[in-house]
Amino acid sequence: MQFIDLKAQQARIREAVESNIRRVLDHGSYIMGPEIRELEGRLASYTGAKHAIGCSSGTDALILALMAMDIGPGDAVFTAPFTFVATAEVISLLGATPVFVDIDRTTYNIDPARLEEAIQALKSGHEKRRPLPSTSGLVTPKAVIPVDLFGLPADYDAINEIARKHDMAVIEDAAQSFGGTYKDRKACNLGDVGCTSFFPAKPLGAYGDGGMVFTNDDAINETLRSILVHGQGRDKYENVRIGMNGRLDTIQAAVLLAKFDVFPEEIELRQEAARRYNERLSASAPQLVLPSVPKGYTSAWAQYSVLARDTGHRSALQATLKEAGIPTAVYYPKPLHLQGAFSRLGYEQGDFPISEECATRIFSLPMHPYLKPEDQDRIAQTLQ
Numbered sequence: 220m221q222f223i224d225l226k227a228q229q230a231r232i233r234e235a236v237e238s239n240i241r242r243v244l245d246h247g248s249y250i251m252g253p254e255i256r257e258l259e260g261r262l263a264s265y266t267g268a269k270h271a272i273g274c275s276s277g278t279d280a281l282i283l284a285l286m287a288m289d290i291g292p293g294d295a296v297f298t299a300p301f302t303f304v305a306t307a308e309v310i311s312l313l314g315a316t317p318v319f320v321d322i323d324r325t326t327y328n329i330d331p332a333r334l335e336e337a338i339q340a341l342k343s344g345h346e347k348r349r350p351l352p353s354t355s356g357l358v359t360p361k362a363v364i365p366v367d368l369f370g371l372p373a374d375y376d377a378i379n380e381i382a383r384k385h386d387m388a389v390i391e392d393a394a395q396s397f398g399g400t401y402k403d404r405k406a407c408n409l410g411d412v413g414c415t416s417f418f419p420a421k422p423l424g425a426y427g428d429g430g431m432v433f434t435n436d437d438a439i440n441e442t443l444r445s446i447l448v449h450g451q452g453r454d455k456y457e458n459v460r461i462g463m464n465g466r467l468d469t470i471q472a473a474v475l476l477a478k479f480d481v482f483p484e485e486i487e488l489r490q491e492a493a494r495r496y497n498e499r500l501s502a503s504a505p506q507l508v509l510p511s512v513p514k515g516y517t518s519a520w521a522q523y524s525v526l527a528r529d530t531g532h533r534s535a536l537q538a539t540l541k542e543a544g545i546p547t548a549v550y551y552p553k554p555l556h557l558q559g560a561f562s563r564l565g566y567e568q569g570d571f572p573i574s575e576e577c578a579t580r581i582f583s584l585p586m587h588p589y590l591k592p593e594d595q596d597r598i599a600q601t602l603q
């Protein structure tokens with residue numbers, strides 16, 4: 220059994236992938252070929268965002284977004300500590316300060332009430348208040364990066380309202396949520412800028428690295444497209460700002476076009492797989508906390524993650540599953556505020572108790588569109 224079965228998907232789309240790649244080999248536009256614009260157009264209309272800008276990875280999508288918002292030294296960017304390292308890494312990389320905010324215990328996403336508190340605490344000044352980074356007196360709230368963890372969008376109505384009140388930008392880390400929805404709006408189109416990843420294991424994965432940035436703002440779109448290609452101006456050899464090489468490869472766009480043809484159906488298949496897990500596990504494994512999707516939300520089900528009672532219980536379940544040939548994974552075993560990479564921020568154990576507790580209890584079961592009901596039965600029986 221595979222944790223994410225990319226082979227089953229490939230068997231289905233192999234011919235289309237091969238003919239799309241052959242088309243690139245024939246026209247030879249390996250950089251910024253016509254497949255890039257075609258993919259950008261199709262994903263823009265899928266998400267409802269006015270602009271979509273292909274780029275080299277989900278991490279670079281976040282860097283492009285922060286750079287387009289002119290975020291750097293002296294700026295505070297709020298995000299959750301319970302996420303993949305890239306979310307906060309890009310903030311530090313640009314010289315800005317990540318300010319962590321604990322998550323909601325049922326959605327695993329940033330808690331809007333705590334976000335408001337953290338912004339107030341930072342604004343109210345220099346006195347040391349936990350949990351704030353040790354440089355808190357020197358930084359101004361500039362942006363928030365909500366993460367749509369495991370494919371489930373964060374609470375954007377609440378987050379956007381808080382951000383507007385404090386004149387902050389909202390950069391959606393939709394690396395895991397492409398295909399998810401929030402109150403009839405698609406993930407990637409829920410803040411000022413949305414960032415997704417085409418890492419092979421993500422809901423819409425390429426056969427290599429790739430990413431995309433989404434926005435409805437014409438000026439941000441122009442800035443993003445300039446930064447994407449070395450800060451270019453009107454022509455290739457005029458450079459108006461410091462940028463990067465952040466382009467998506469034409470061959471990856473060609474692969475993604477073939478994958479996107481089956482993507483909407485795959486999102487439906489993921490809903491069915493999640494429904495089957497919910498049904499079987501609530502009967503056979505009442506000791507687990509199953510994922511909960513609030514009304515009006517759809518998860519892209521990048522992961523199906525459950526909580527065990529504690530670390531010992533989790534280890535025992537993972538070992539039993541492994542023995543039965545069932546792979547599992549832990550996303551994420553260590554919250555970012557406790558990672559050595561962020562030690563400079565001065566956070567301590569106990570600063571974000573919900574993230575810390577989830578890190579000790581959470582694990583993910585196999586999840587992909589081609590997961591067989593029989594396999595899910597066997598997983599449920601083994602957990603029982």
Ligand SMILES: *Cc1c(COP(=O)(O)O)cnc(C)c1O
Nearest residue numbers: 276277278303305306394416418
């Ligand atoms: C995968 C991921 C990223 C980074 O995407 P890459 O394409 O691997 O650079 C960023 N944030 C989250 C939440 C992710 O899961």
